[in-house]
Every structure is written in C-alpha cells, then in structure tokens.
Amino acid sequence: MKELVGKWKLQHEKTDNFEDYLKAVGISFAFRKMGKAVVPVEEFKQDDDENWSLCISVSIAHTTLKFKFGEEFHETTMDGRKCKTTFTISDDGHLIQYQKSVHANIPDTRITRKKVDETTVTQIYEAVGTNVKSVRKFIRQEA
Template sequence: MVEQFVGKWKMTSSDNFDEYMKAVGAGFASRQMANLAKPSLTIALDDQGFISMKAVTTFKTLEIKFKLDEEFDETTADDRKVKTVMSLADGKLFQTQTFSLSLSLSLSLSLSLLFSISVQKCTMDDVVAIRTYEKDA
C-alpha cells in the first residue's frame, strides 16, 4: 500500500512550521532556512522492500532509506540525531522520531493522501504544523 506514496511531490503550503521547529529545539538560523525552503520530495520503493524518501531544497538535500516498522538512525535537516521508525496504518505513512533535548522526547509526522494532494502533519507535544504537497505529473 506504500505504492500510493511513490512519486515526486512539491510542497505548496506550510502552516505553523516555525512554531513546530521551535518545539523540537531548532535554532534560529535553522528555522529561518527551513521556513524559506520549499522542498520537493521523491518517494521510491525498490525490489527488496526498501523505501527511500529524498527531500531536496536549495539549501540541503536529505535522503533516508528504510523498511517499514524497523528503527533506523537519522540525522534531521537541523542536524539532530534521532531514532526513527516509519510505519503504515489506515492509509497513512507515519514517521516517529525519538531524540533527547534534556530528556527523551518523541515527535510524530504523518503523511496522508487525498487524490494527488499529500498532507504532512508534524506534531510535537501540542504544537502542530501542516505542510501540503502536490504530486508532480
């Protein structure tokens, strides 16, 4: 079912992302760059069951490769070292990151589809950001 996410996506809107970045502990410079960036996202599935997600901006390119429900190490765009698990449930792709500020915290991101629009919901405690992507033709 992850096949529905495969393809190229372009971000069309981002709401409350600065507050979300503050909540995860991102510094001012990282937040400013993240708020200016309009990432394109490519999601691919290989024949061995690995999924890759590549986010490209004018500032930075990040790529993760994973299997569903298996924990892996990830370095985020703002250089946090996190443990990540990607899972699929109810037609949504969920990303859960665990990291430490002064204690262990967990945040979640979910990616859901509605026709050719993908909505990414980023949650940290009670702070929620919504980023919307459209699938490239």
C-alpha cells in the same frame, strides 16, 4: 504506500504553524527562518519488495533515507537533530515517520503523511508531548 511513490513538492503558501513546530523541537532561530523559507521536494521510491527510500531535496541540501517498514534506523535530520526513526503504516493507511529524539530535552516528532487525492498529500508534524502541530500541503510533480 505505493500511492506515494513519486515526487511531491511543498505548496509553500499551504503551510500552517511550521515555525512553531521547529521551535518546539529545539531548532535555533536562524535554522527556523531558513526551514520556513525553503521549498522541499520529496521523492518516494520502492527499491524492492522490502526496501524503500525517501529523498528530500531543498535548494541548499538533500538527504536520502533508506528504510524497511517497522525497522528503526539512525537519522540526522536536515536541521541537524539526531534521532532514531521508524516508518510504519497506520491502521487507516497513512504513512507514519516517527523520529525518537536521542536528547532527553528534545521532544520526539511524529510525521503523518495522508494522501488527500491523486495530486495532494498533507503532512502533519507533531512535537510529541506538546500541543504543537504543523500541517503542510505537498503537490505531486510530473516525472
């Protein structure tokens, strides 16, 4: 996980199927258009031995998630969904963010962050229980 510490910016032209993913998780038309247009910057920080934070910023809003691996917490996503979120590390070393929806008719989301190389991370968004996935590419930003 330490290799993800730092700032990562979406390479907007390297996004695949994101609007379909947003639709699958119940996001309204207006929020889907806005979500597709913004360019998020994510910053991972290790606060101490156990505590981590993920700051997500777009031009109109920002949020900070504070977490410990394996511990569930309540999250309201930037698009307004309420969920119970858990961060874990997969057996192959990828960062998994699992968002369990609190609404029965909205699918859970699994976000897998995979470091491709020193400057690139891919994020795979999956609407759990559907065939809908989106892949987004993020590039490391200088401090």
